[in-house]
Amino acid sequence: MLEQQIQHLLVAVEHELRSxxxxxxELNLIKKLQRPPWTLIGELEFHDTQKLYPVHFxxxxxxxxxxxxxxxxxxxLTISPMRISIERQDTVGGNGLPGSVDSLRSFYLDLSQYELPEDAIDQMMNNFWAGCQNTGPGKPETLQAAKVLGFDSIPDSFxxxxxAFRRAVMQAHxxxxxxxxxxxSLNEAFSVLKAHFSQMMEQS
Structure with a gap:
């Protein structure tokens, strides 16, 4: 049953990404998969990580x-919560499988991770960008996250x-x-920028 759902999702996701x-x-891709002609994902409480995790995974x-x-x-295929896109491989170099995200690839391809205890889900969602190798988000994802919070460029300080995050959350309440x-969406953007500044501190 799960494999059948995965096969339907493969078709729908590739179609939406090429469009x-x-x-x-990630948020808007989920919304597209919720709507016709797909209707592959049911109603979601986006603030409830317990219900969001299986869909995300x-x-x-x-x-x-x-x-x-x-x-x-x-x-x-560029994969991150802030930007998912299909590009010609010659624009990124290599074989399309960058080593920096191999740990994430292993995690998400392991279907035994589909159901996790509550504390493990919270830890994983909070540290998504860290993965197993403490790799931070790339510049396009960081810039996109900054724009979600109202910046034109990546801010100088956390x-x-x-x-900005507190103001935006108050307005979006x-x-x-x-x-x-x-x-x-604001939480995702904040997580990306938090990972960005954590990575900068580690490198300094």
Whole structure:
């Protein structure tokens, strides 16, 4: 049953990615898979990590399987929560399977990780970017995250990021006319920037 769902997702995800010329973030890809003609994902509370995790895991399992397939025909699949896109491999070099994310690839291709205890899910979602090799997000993902929080470029300090994040979350709060999906998007952007500044501190 799970494998059948994965096969349907492979078709739908590749179709949506080829339609998204400049790529798409994880949240919007999930929304597209929820809508017709796909309707492969049910209703979600985006702030509930326990319910979001199985969807996130299965989607990334599909993405890593698709990336392996595309690499065989000279295409590269960029995978991150902030930007997922198909590109010609000659624009990135190598074989489309960068070693820096191999630990994540191993994790998501292991279907035994589909169901995890609550504390393990919280740890994994909080440290998504770290993986097993403490690799940080790339510049395109970091810049996209900065834009989600209202910056034109990557800020110079994490304090500035925290202040912008707090303001944005307050404005996106449901009591002020916002919604939980907007807050989830802000949380993802904040996590990316937090990983970016953590990596900078380690390198300094």
């Amino acid at each position: 998204a010329v400049f790529g798409i973030d 299965l989607l990334f399992h599909v993405l890593y399987r698709l990336r392996d397939t595309l690499a065989e025909v000279g295409e590269n 304090l500035t990021v925290k202040q 449901p009591d002020r006319g916002g919604d939980t999906e907007a807050i989830q």
